[in-house]
Amino acid sequence: MTTDKTPVEKTPQDRATPPDPTSPWTIDVLREISRRPGTMKPWVRDVPAPDDFGLEVIGVPAGEPIHLDLRLESVVEGVLASGGVSADVVGECSRCLGPVHDHVDVDLTELYAYPDSVTDETTDSDDVSRIVDEKIDLEPAVRDAVLLELPNAPLCREDCPGVASPDEQAWAFVPAGTARERIDPRWAALQERFAGDSTDT
Ligand SMILES: [Zn+2]
Known part of the structure; x- marks a missing residue:
């Protein structure tokens, strides 16, 4: 409907949504860590789980803590976040439909590339995460790592006899x-x- 004929200039940042600065998952890397490669900073937080953090049958209940024990490291191409993610998960037993209480503990290694880096120019933002507006959003990578660890058919115990x-x-x-x-x-x-x-x- 717009009559503005000015072509929209595509910048790398158009490819990714800027992280919500108020989200507990967002890290302002410009403020938190020097851009000098080799600089490191521990990033240890308990972040409340958003809605639907898991599979249909098992996941982290909304609001329950997800423990991040990470290290941020300045590298030439961006910021590398690595370390451990752990959380208590609750689900439904696939055999007896009773409650399942479990704990996940996963490793995370995620590179967030600078918008002007070689990585940014040579990779797709679906494959390598980006730093957008000097910020990174940890949530998608943490979610992917936790989801991979969750069972599709959880059991209340190994030898659950079912119903x-x-x-x-x-x-x-x-x-x-x-x-x-x-x-x-x-x-x-x-x-x-x-x-x-x-x-x-
Ligand atoms: Zn069971």
Whole structure:
């Protein structure tokens, strides 16, 4: 709808959204670390998990802490963030549907390239993260690292017997041949559901 004919000049920074300066995931690298290669700074923080930080079946509940034990290092091409990420995760057991409580501990190594670097000119911003407006956003890299570590089919414990055990206990006092038949359609539905789940893994 605009009548402005001035062509929009593409700069490297157009390729990435500037990090939200108020986000706890954003690091103002200009302020935090010298651009001189070799300079290092520890970056240790507990950052609250945003919504949907995980898979559908397991993840870090929103607001719960994600512990970052990182080191920022000035390199020629940008800033290298490396170290460990850990968090408690909560999910649903894929066999018995009971709660799953677990802990993830992953290594992270992520390069954030300067907008005027060779890396910036020779790589895609989907492959190598960028420093935008002198800031980096740690969230996408941390999210990717944690997601890779999460199981597609979490278990409450290694040898979870599934729904069979509690269900059989519940029905044990019911005379055989009465109510037991009525549960069969439900079992069939459950089996279908689990068969569907296993194809995803
Ligand atoms: Zn279970």
